[in-house]
Amino acid sequence: MSVVQTVDPVAMTFTDNAANKVHSLITEEGNDKLKLRVFVTGGGCSGFQYGFAFEEDVKEDDTVIENKGAALVVDPLSYQYLVGSKIDYVEGLEGSRFIVNNPMATTTCGCGSSFSI
Numbered sequence: 001m002s003v004v005q006t007v008d009p010v011a012m013t014f015t016d017n018a019a020n021k022v023h024s025l026i027t028e029e030g031n032d033k034l035k036l037r038v039f040v041t042g043g044g045c046s047g048f049q050y051g052f053a054f055e056e057d058v059k060e061d062d063t064v065i066e067n068k069g070a071a072l073v074v075d076p077l078s079y080q081y082l083v084g085s086k087i088d089y090v091e092g093l094e095g096s097r098f099i100v101n102n103p104m105a106t107t108t109c110g111c112g113s114s115f116s117i
Helices: 016-029 076-082
Strands: 012-014 035-042 048-055 063-067 070-074 085-092 095-101 114-116
Touching: 012 063, 012 070, 016 035, 016 048, 016 063, 016 070, 016 085, 035 076, 035 095, 070 076
Parallel strands: 012 085, 035 070
Antiparallel strands: 035 048, 048 114, 063 070, 085 095
């Protein structure tokens, strides 16, 4: 007899660190309509690249993830490459930056912003 297990996939995680930083940057900018958009584009050493931008606009088909009063926005094309990912903010010897921990990425390059699936 076989056992079938079902697991609800985790759409995306917007960490507290990332949300706090977004909230901080929006406060500095003085524009509470800004949201952090994460997107995937072609290019980079490994085939795809992550990008981040602050925008006011949210399109009808965008996915919005909120945490601690901050919003993360993802377009449908990028979303398919980011399912299960964790969007975080780190500070270290290499500087401070938003990062994507993507479980679907099969290879990444040294820069940390390029990946393939």
